[in-house]
Amino acid sequence: MYTVHTRTTSPMYEKSAFSVLRRYSDFLWLYETLQTNNPGVVVPPVPEKNTFGRFDDTFVRQRRFALEKCIQKMANHPVLGKDSDLKFFLESDTFALDMKHRKAESTHERGGLMATIGQTLAGPRFHETDEWFDRQKVYLDSLESQLRGLVKAIELVAKQRAELALVAGEFAQTISDLASSDVGAQLSQSLSGLANVERKAQELQTIQSDQDMVTILATSDEYSRLINSVRLAFSSRIRTYHQWKNSESELLRIKRTHEKNRAQGQIPTDRLSYSLQQIAEAERRASENKLEYEQVSKLVKQEVARFEQERIEDFKDALHAFLEGMITRQKDLISSWENYQQMLLSKADSGPGQTPVIRS
Numbered sequence: 001m002y003t004v005h006t007r008t009t010s011p012m013y014e015k016s017a018f019s020v021l022r023r024y025s026d027f028l029w030l031y032e033t034l035q036t037n038n039p040g041v042v043v044p045p046v047p048e049k050n051t052f053g054r055f056d057d058t059f060v061r062q063r064r065f066a067l068e069k070c071i072q073k074m075a076n077h078p079v080l081g082k083d084s085d086l087k088f089f090l091e092s093d094t095f096a097l098d099m100k101h102r103k104a105e106s107t108h109e110r111g112g113l114m115a116t117i118g119q120t121l122a123g124p125r126f127h128e129t130d131e132w133f134d135r136q137k138v139y140l141d142s143l144e145s146q147l148r149g150l151v152k153a154i155e156l157v158a159k160q161r162a163e164l165a166l167v168a169g170e171f172a173q174t175i176s177d178l179a180s181s182d183v184g185a186q187l188s189q190s191l192s193g194l195a196n197v198e199r200k201a202q203e204l205q206t207i208q209s210d211q212d213m214v215t216i217l218a219t220s221d222e223y224s225r226l227i228n229s230v231r232l233a234f235s236s237r238i239r240t241y242h243q244w245k246n247s248e249s250e251l252l253r254i255k256r257t258h259e260k261n262r263a264q265g266q267i268p269t270d271r272l273s274y275s276l277q278q279i280a281e282a283e284r285r286a287s288e289n290k291l292e293y294e295q296v297s298k299l300v301k302q303e304v305a306r307f308e309q310e311r312i313e314d315f316k317d318a319l320h321a322f323l324e325g326m327i328t329r330q331k332d333l334i335s336s337w338e339n340y341q342q343m344l345l346s347k348a349d350s351g352p353g354q355t356p357v358i359r360s
Contacts, residue, residue, distance in 0.1 A: 002027075002067060006090050008075075012082070018091055024049070027067055029099065030089045034080055035229075039236035039292075040299035041080060042307050044073040045225040058213070065214055069222065073310075126238050130297070133234065136304060140227050147224035154217040158209045165205035172198035186347060193340045200336045204329045211325045219318040223311055230307060233300050240296045244289035251282040 005019045027046045034043045047066035074080045075090075092098055128134055172195045179191035258275050261267045267275055 002064060004071065004090065006075075010081075012087055013091060015091070020091065020093065020095065022089070022095070024063070024067075026089065026095065026099070027070070030074075030085065031070075033085045034074065034083055035232055035236075037083055037085060038079055039240055040233055040296035040303065041077070042226065042229045042233045042303040043080065044070045044077075045222075045229050046070050047221075048225065058210075061210075062213060062218065065218060066222065069218075126241055132301065133237075137231075137234070140230060144224055144227045147220050147227070150220045151217060151224060154212055154220065158212040158217065161205050161209035161212065165202045165209065168198050168202040168205060172196075172202060190344060190347065193343050197336045197340050201333060204333055208326065208329055211322065215318045215322040215325070219314050223314070226307065226311075230304060233303055237293070237296045237300050240289065240293040244286065244293045247282070247286040247289045251279070251286045254278055254282045 001021050001023060003019055004022055005017075006013075007017045009016065024046075028049075031043060031046045034041070047063050047070075071090075074086055080086060088098070089095070175191050175198065176195040179188045179195060183191070258267070258279060261275070262272075
């Protein structure tokens with residue numbers, strides 16, 4: 001269970017601050033519902049389901065972080081932020097009960113997200129007439145491959161940092177045990193100081209490993225998944241194309257039937273107006289579906305531009321946070337080594353014999 005806290009100034013909501021409890025499956029329902037409700041919109045994806053290790057502390061932290069970013073982007077989106085299902089998700093106190101009714105209605109009316117996506121295969125064959133979409137598909141394939149490679153590389157680096165932290169901790173414990181043995185007071189203090197430095201190194205490596213996961217890796221993973229949402233937006237455009245063409249086919253069928261029946265004298269005078277109304281209604285549907293296809297095509301291009309702009313900003317922020325954290329932790333480690341060096345030098349100056357040469 002996740003607690004979702006909301007603070008808002010939107011007049012859509014009854015309160016300015018409220019909290020609700022939601023399960024992962026609830027977030028998944030919201031994602032699929034927003035996809036269906038908003039053809040052409042790139043809906044921020046929820047993190048993928050993981051059957052194994054879903055209660056591991058690291059995994060829970062990463063999923064919570066990813067879900068938080070997902071909901072924030074939905075709420076800040078100019079279209080999704082006004083969706084009634086997002087409002088329902090964020091503020092309903094009887095969500096579990098209401099969801100059962102909504103799911104039943106959604107399944108009955110639309111057959112779920114996958115069934116809706118499958119509708120893109122129905123109707124006349126789609127021939128792309130806008131080269132922009134073909135170029136974007138090639139670009140997205142390349143970008144996805146690069147991002148997934150980056151995710152694997154960062155996972156490997158984070159794992160190596162965690163292993164290095166473990167080794168540093170074991171080394172610190174060994175040095176500490178040695179310092180507690182009968183080696184003399186001065187050497188014992190020197191070894192204890194070294195053990196403290198290694199513990200600091202362990203701490204910083206552990207922190208850096210976690211930061212690798214929540215900065216560069218989290219952003220790379222998010223956008224590698226977001227690419228699929230872009231593809232779904234492309235598919236929704238094709239779906240509206242089929243709706244348009246199917247409505248044109250239906251219009252043509254109704255006109256042919258009308259002309260055939262009129263030519264054969266099979267339309268009574270009192271039924272003529274009804275037949276003409278059917279033609280007018282079919283023309284209206286065809287016109288509306290054509291307009292929707294054009295609007296969705298335009299919206300998809302706007303959404304891709306938004307995707308690119310946000311990708312640049314998010315990676316810039318993630319890289320900045322990563323580098324700032326890395327620099328800060330390196331400075332902390334250098335400071336620990338310098339303090340340890342000063343301690344050794346002070347002991348050498350106060351003790352007998354020649355001052356040792358310390359190299360760092």
